[in-house]
Amino acid sequence: xxxxxxxxxxxxxxxxxxxxxxxxxxxxxxxxxxxxxxxxxxxxxxxxxxxxxxxxxxxxxxxxxxxxxxxxxxxxxxxxxxxxxxxxxxxxxxxxxxxxxxxxxxxxxxxxxxxxxxxxxxxxxxxxxxxxxxxxxxxxxxxxxxxxxxxxxxxxxxxxxxxxxxxxxxxxxxxxxxxxxxxxxxxxxxxxxxxxxxxxxxxxxxxxxxxxxxxxxxxxxxxxxxxxxxxxxxxxxxxxxxxxxxxxxxxxxxxxxxxxxxxxxxxxxxxxxxxxxxxxxxxxxxxxxxxxxxxxxxxxxxxxxxxxxxxxxxxxxxxxxxxxxxxxxxxxxxxxxxxxxxxxxxxxxxxxxxxxxxxxxxxxxxxxxxxxxxxxxxxxxxxxxxxxxxxxxxxxxxxxxxxxxxxxxxxxxxxxxxxxxxxxxxxxxxxxxxxxxxxxxxxxxxxxxxxxxxxxxxxxxxxxxxxxxxxxxxxxxxxxxxxxxxxxxxxxxxxxxxxxxxxxxxxxxxxxxxxxxxxxxxxxxxxxxxxxxxxxxxxxxxxxxxxxxxxxxxxxxxxxxxxxxxxxxxxxxxxxxxxxxxxxxxxxxxxxxxxxxxxxxxxxxxxxxxxxxxxxxxxxxxxxxxxxxxxxxxxxxxxxxxxxxxxxxxxxxxxxxxxxxxxxxxxxxxxxxxxxxxxxxxxxxxxxxxxxxxxxxxxxxxxxxxxxxxxxxxxxxxxxxxxxxxxxxxxxxxxxxxxxxxxxxxxxxxxxxxxxxxxxxxxxxxxxxxxxxxxxxxxxxxxxxxxxxxxxxxx
Amino acid sequence: xxxxxxxxxxxxxxxxxxxxxxxxxxxxxxxxxxxxxxxxxxxxxxxxxxxxxxxxxxxxxxxxxxxxxxxxxxxxxxxxxxxxxxxxxxxxxxxxxxxxxxxxxxxxxxxxxxxxxxxxxxxxxxxxxxxxxxxxxxxxxxxxxxxxxxxxxx
Ligand code: FES
Ligand code: FES
Numbered sequence: 022x023x024x025x026x027x028x029x030x031x032x033x034x035x036x037x038x039x040x041x042x043x044x045x046x047x048x049x050x051x052x053x054x055x056x057x058x059x060x061x062x063x064x065x066x067x068x069x070x071x072x073x074x075x076x077x078x079x080x081x082x083x084x085x086x087x088x089x090x091x092x093x094x095x096x097x098x099x100x101x102x103x104x105x106x107x108x109x110x111x112x113x114x115x116x117x118x119x120x121x122x123x124x125x126x127x128x129x130x131x132x133x134x135x136x137x138x139x140x141x142x143x144x145x146x147x148x149x150x151x152x153x154x155x156x157x158x159x160x161x162x163x164x165x166x167x168x169x170x171x172x173x174x175x176x177x178x179x180x181x182x183x184x185x186x187x188x189x190x191x192x193x194x195x196x197x198x199x200x201x202x203x204x205x206x207x208x209x210x211x212x213x214x215x216x217x218x219x220x221x222x223x224x225x226x227x228x229x230x231x232x233x234x235x236x237x238x239x240x241x242x243x244x245x246x247x248x249x250x251x252x253x254x255x256x257x258x259x260x261x262x263x264x265x266x267x268x269x270x271x272x273x274x275x276x277x278x279x280x281x282x283x284x285x286x287x288x289x290x291x292x293x294x295x296x297x298x299x300x301x302x303x304x305x306x307x308x309x310x311x312x313x314x315x316x317x318x319x320x321x322x323x324x325x326x327x328x329x330x331x332x333x334x335x336x337x338x339x340x341x342x343x344x345x346x347x348x349x350x351x352x353x354x355x356x357x358x359x360x361x362x363x364x365x366x367x368x369x370x371x372x373x374x375x376x377x378x379x380x381x382x383x384x385x386x387x388x389x390x391x392x393x394x395x396x397x398x399x400x401x402x403x404x405x406x407x408x409x410x411x412x413x414x415x416x417x418x419x420x421x422x423x424x425x426x427x428x429x430x431x432x433x434x435x436x437x438x439x440x441x442x443x444x445x446x447x448x449x450x451x452x453x454x455x456x457x458x459x460x461x462x463x464x465x466x467x468x469x470x471x472x473x474x475x476x477x478x479x480x481x482x483x484x485x486x487x488x489x490x491x492x493x494x495x496x497x498x499x500x501x502x503x504x505x506x507x508x509x510x511x512x513x514x515x516x517x518x519x520x521x522x523x524x525x526x527x528x529x530x531x532x533x534x535x536x537x538x539x540x541x542x543x544x545x546x547x548x549x550x551x552x553x554x555x556x557x558x559x560x561x562x563x564x565x566x567x568x569x570x571x572x573x574x575x576x577x578x579x580x581x582x583x584x585x586x587x588x589x590x591x592x593x594x595x596x597x598x599x600x601x602x603x604x605x606x607x608x609x610x611x612x613x614x615x616x617x618x619x620x621x622x623x624x625x626x627x628x629x630x631x632x633x634x635x636x637x638x639x640x641x642x643x644x645x646x647x648x649x650x651x652x653x654x655x656x657x658x659x660x661x662x663x664x665x666x667x668x669x670x671x672x673x674x675x676x677x678x679x680x681x682x683x684x685x686x687x688x689x690x691x692x693x694x695x696x697x698x699x700x701x702x703x704x705x706x707x708x709x710x711x712x713x714x715x716x717x718x719x720x721x722x723x724x725x726x727x728x729x730x731x732x733x734x735x736x737x738x739x740x741x742x743x744x745x746x747x748x749x750x751x752x753x754x755x756x757x758x759x760x761x762x763x764x765x766x767x768x769x770x771x772x773x774x775x776x777x778x779x780x781x782x783x784x785x786x787x788x789x790x791x792x793x794x795x796x797x798x799x800x801x802x803x804x805x806x807x808x809x810x811x812x813x814x815x816x
Numbered sequence: 817x818x819x820x821x822x823x824x825x826x827x828x829x830x831x832x833x834x835x836x837x838x839x840x841x842x843x844x845x846x847x848x849x850x851x852x853x854x855x856x857x858x859x860x861x862x863x864x865x866x867x868x869x870x871x872x873x874x875x876x877x878x879x880x881x882x883x884x885x886x887x888x889x890x891x892x893x894x895x896x897x898x899x900x901x902x903x904x905x906x907x908x909x910x911x912x913x914x915x916x917x918x919x920x921x922x923x924x925x926x927x928x929x930x931x932x933x934x935x936x937x938x939x940x941x942x943x944x945x946x947x948x949x950x951x952x953x954x955x956x957x958x959x960x961x962x963x964x965x966x967x968x969x970x
């Protein structure tokens with residue numbers, strides 16, 4: 022086994038000094054000078070309505086107001102995968118909170134005051150919130166022009182309905198598969214909406230200088246994609262990628278919510294209306310709930326057939342996703358999730374349908390897990406239920422069906438190398454799954470549960486990542502990338518990769534935050550693909566620089582390039598043990614020859630990569646053919662929990678997770694990410710409970726009423742486990758894992774709750790209230806779903 | 817509204833500024849005084865990202881009017897970092913206690929107050945003390961470890 026110097030080591034984060042001193046600048050910390058203006062957005066109070074008229078005259082009269090704009094000023098559409106959204110509403114609003122107009126003023130208080138004076142006349146239209154209602158024949162149609170919307174080739178919108186995209190997966194013969202089964206379990210699961218709750222709310226500042234150049238500072242996961250989408254939308258005003266620049270400083274959390282484009286385009290558009298002034302748009306916490314992506318609500322009808330020996334013979338499912346009124350990003354969640362909605366199992370006969378449905382809730386889209394948290398809740402609840410029905414251990418049942426390298430995926434391509442079975446075993450062992458434990462407190466019961474997971478990066482097949490690397494006089498290095506440090510510790514890992522190849526310690530490497538003018542292209546920091554893909558780009562850049570270093574030494578000193586190697590910031594030679602040349606002596610200034618001339622160049626390297634084996638072209642009726650996913654990362658999670666039988670309150674005693682990361686490049690940051698993601702999983706399972714009224718209004722858009730975990734809500738013990746089955750095309754064998762850690766937690770908890778008290782909760786979240794009421798009324802199954810109470814029909 | 821002149825000690829320096837009676841301390845610190853470590857996370861006292869010390873006691877600067885600090889002393893994370901890092905800050909680095917780092921300024925101020933009042937807290941006391949400071953990234957474990965470890969150095 023090769024020994025690495027920096028790879029696989031718990032290197033400290035390179036951004037930590039900034040963050041521990043308060044020096045780290047986030048967008049709102051930047052001083053934009055006295056010319057800065059502030060925008061207040063006028064938002065729709067209706068979930069679905071026609072805009073009859075907008076009167077801005079009173080608002081314009083308020084002293085300090087610079088300009089008031091409406092949709093008429095920006096009749097431009099945008100969208101990442103489908104263009105179905107306007108910057109400001111045109112003649113119709115489709116959710117509460119939709120942007121109708123904006124007041125730009127010299128200070129926030131004035132903007133807010135004036136925004137109240139904008140008079141908008143609406144004609145309310147019937148709205149629809151339940152995805153099952155929305156696909157009925159007589160449902161109000163939210164986008165009558167759906168059929169004409171431009172979209173990527175792997176979307177299948179159904180014009181004239183509310184179905185924005187319908188992904189179908191067919192393999193084998195499900196009827197035959199169910200006929201062969203000895204046991205069939207069929208049920209419905211329901212998952213509500215969730216909010217990302219980054220501690221930093223969305224913020225963007227736009228600025229058009231007198232030269233006509235647009236600069237955007239944003240809290241973003243996607244500087245290049247935002248620049249491109251904003252350029253596309255604002256083309257009629259003369260903007261191109263060339264004269265738009267996006268700068269992204271530190272970001273206070275993303276989790277998918279700051280991917281694609283949401284409010285950034287508003288700041289960009291407003292800046293075009295007040296040349297020479299930077300304009301700031303910052304969401305208040307309640308706006309953050311409405312006006313960024315949420316996680317989609319989904320209703321799953323699932324049917325699985327098995328033989329007595331535990332082999333799954335057939336799986337059929339339909340997922341009804343509520344994506345809100347704009348699916349320009351969210352439909353891709355549905356697409357990605359449906360292709361993998363079997364879970365990590367080898368199943369011969371499959372029929373799966375994923376329907377992405379327009380509703381009048383706020384727009385939903387990417388959130389840590391990208392649909393997998395949702396599909397895996399139903400699958401992994403089902404797996405344990407079937408195992409128990411067969412009298413089998415949930416561990417054994419998963420191992421029998423668990424997918425292995427080379428097994429065919431639902432869409433036909435073969436599964437990649439993976440350590441799924443090892444992960445399942447390690448987690449089951451860590452929590453002693455098969456050993457029943459009794460609580461010392463007779464009022465409490467202890468339960469155990471596990472769940473497997475998998476997830477592939479969901480990306481278009483032609484995603485590119487690139488990196489620049491340059492040496493400085495002292496032999497230190499700057500790396501320029503446009504992957505975002507949103508908290509995951511990516512820059513530290515990029516430094517480690519370059520450090521390993523160039524033998525320069527990570528503390529002498531800076532990785533720079535993106536500026537689209539200077540840093541090379543990176544699609545978006547999403548899909549947990551940065552370690553894998555950007556890591557490869559950084560590796561290539563480092564190898565490129567190394568090649569140039571050896572070339573200079575060869576030209577100056579005649580050593581064969583093949584004999585040279587790097588160690589301890591020096592060039593050394595295998596054939597001349599006495600030779601060593603410190604990098605700092607020549608990487609900028611070159612090497613002097615006897616005649617006083619120099620050989621050399623300032624050493625720079627570049628690296629870029631595109632996945633050339635992926636393809637999204639599949640048969641629309643079956644999804645067979647193509648290679649939509651580059652690979653999967655697999656794992657498993659397990660919990661031991663204790664339930665108070667009177668209050669229903671759940672306390673997690675132990676949480677174990679094993680993830681096959683290919684190679685743990687930095688075990689310390691991985692551990693932090695695993696624990697953080699697991700707690701986010703616990704949050705969705707036990708605490709977060711979004712309530713929306715029958716008009717589509719969120720009743721708890723704040724942290725008083727929408728509970729995310731505090732330090733008092735975490736498990737007593739965490740057991741993070743990393744399995745390392747190398748990814749053949751990963752940097753040092755690594756693959757990504759950021760989102761994955763959230764996925765198994767909710768189903769593992771549901772399974773443990775049933776194990777403890779015999780109550781199967783099929784509608785998330787698994788609140789204390791649901792458990793306590795079930796126990797009180799002797800109910801074995803809980804379907805209660807509280808999110809949007811529908812109006813009581815007149816009898 | 818009539819402006820008010822207030823004088824207070826900010827990170828060890830005497831400052832005199834004009835504010836409106838309804839100006840919030842958090843925004844005054846950030847926009848008038850360039851003190852940006854305290855962050856806006858919710859604006860209503862729920863998240864703790866805006867925590868500063870008022871005469872040594874942790875408060876939420878989004879819930880305090882600027883006029884209220886007249887004659888008092890305010891310390892923010894910038895004030896802790898002036899000369900060299902405190903053992904607590906060192907410990908946060910050692911334990912990788914941040915991911916996005918947005919909660920850090922408030923978290924460190926709350927922990928600073930805790931260790932001052934109670935230099936050797938138990939794990940439960942640490943959890944209790946920081947339970948008003950939300951962190952969405954770390955799952956709190958590394959933060960709790962950092963505080964406990966730092967307490968050994970006091
Ligand atoms: S911003 Fe003050 S507590 Fe959240
Ligand atoms: S590190 Fe991101 S909120 Fe705490």
